[in-house]
Amino acid sequence: MNAPSTPSAGRPTTEPAPKSPGFAAEFKDAVTFRAFGLVLGGLLVQLAFVLSYVGAFHSPTPHRIPVAVVAPQQAAAKIVAQLNALDGNPVKATTASSTAEARDWVMTRRTDAAFVFNAQGTEDTLLVASAGGPSVSQTATQIAQKIEASEKRRISVTDIRPPNPGDGRGMTSFYLVLGWVIGGYLTATIMGMAAGSRPANRQRTLIRLGALVLYAVVSGVAGAIIVGPVFDSLSGHFWALSAIGALVVMASAATALALQTLLGLLGTGLVILLFVVLGNPSSGGVYPAPLLPPFWSAIGQALPPGAGTTLVRNTAYFSGHATAGALWVLSAYAVGGAVLAWGASWWRERRAAEAGQGTATPAASAATA
Structure with missing residues (x-):
């Protein structure tokens, strides 16, 4: 009777390959709770960034732009009341005693603009300092032009402090x-x-x-x-x-x-x-x-x-x-x-x-x- 065959001494024995982990285990190992938290935090910062910038810049609307008004006493009171009664309160008007004082208020940043009424003519003057923010100067100019047109008057804009070249x-x-x-x-x-x-x-x-x-x-x-x-x-x-x-x-x-x-x-x-x-x-x-x-x-x-x-x-x-x-x-x-x-x-x-x-x-x- 023949003896049972045995594996050759020189032939390596074959062992079963280790079982690979499933997808769920790999996913759990790759995406830890800490990693998930960091990704979520990054997403929240990203959304906050978009929300903040779009929220701030999507529709710039003037609100209480400080404006000095120079005019004879009775006219000054009327102009200040008219400006402060505009819908949405785009400006906050204050009476200045003279053009020099109004100019000083603009240059010391007490006001962003100054409206100088010409009692002897139909052309008034708006003093602005666009170096303090061109968008505010432009908005103040647009508001003044709209008001002047309704009064059949004209406005001349003088930029007393523009930005450097x-x-x-x-x-x-x-x-x-x-x-x-x-x-x-x-x-x-x-x-x-x-x-x-x-x-x-x-x-x-x-x-x-x-x-x-x-x-x-x-x-x-x-x-x-x-x-x-x-x-x-x-x-x-x-x-x-x-x-x-x-x-x-x-x-x-x-x-x-x-x-x-x-x-x-x-x-x-x-x-x-x-x-x-x-x-x-x-x-x-x-x-x-x-x-x-x-x-x-x-x-x-x-x-x-x-x-x-x-x-x-x-x-x-x-x-x-x-x-x-x-x-x-x-x-x-x-x-x-x-x-x-x-x-x-x-x-x-x-x-x-x-x-x-x-x-x-x-x-x-x-x-x-």
Whole structure:
């Protein structure tokens, strides 16, 4: 009888191939809950971006544009009442005692325009300063032309402070501040995400703040060089713009560092929401506050893009008038952000120390037993 055959010693045995995981398992492994949360967060930021920009810019409507009125006493009262009674309240008229005073109000940003009534003729004058926002000057002109036509009169428009030749439509201030704000929070974010960086403690936070101060100074000077000597857009205010740039960058960077130290990745999203999604369309760079919807008009000057745009524009064109509020806002973000960042790092250190003590105590008890 033949013996049962056995596998050849040199022939490898064949083992069954491992079973591949199903689609559901692969999907669960590839799309984690954290990844889903990040994608959802990105979608929400994207939709908020579209909503904010379209909401702010889709239908610019004048609301209470400040206008000075110069006319004989009885005529002035009638004109002011007529302007303030217009449907939708497009202007807020106030009587000025003379053309010189009205002109001064425009140049100090107390009003955006001045209507000068000619009692001896049929042609009146509208004084505007389009460097403060061409869209507002154009809107004020359109309103005046409509009213004058209804009264069988004519209007002559005098632009007493137009933008510089290198500043096109007066948008340089906005784009300069936009670059400073983005640079500030991006640099703070990169420092936090750099390879090998550890969670910020108090010492590391102080080092990062020091580095951000240096970056802010360099960024401010570089921006002033670009809009001054390079393109001649906002020339004649080099050191003032350099200082403003350093303040704007530090306000953005310190706030970003604080929110990221306190909230991590969520803090980065909050920075983008505040500075880009809400801050840019409400800044007054494209449409000044009197042309924006109420929500955007209300928040614009409380955020760094709006405060920075006002500070740059009024420094370059209006001798620094009406800039105190913007200076306070930017200083609050810069100083408050630095203090909050340091406080958040101290709080994280304290929590870590308490957690370490909590785990060490049971281990010590077990060793003693």
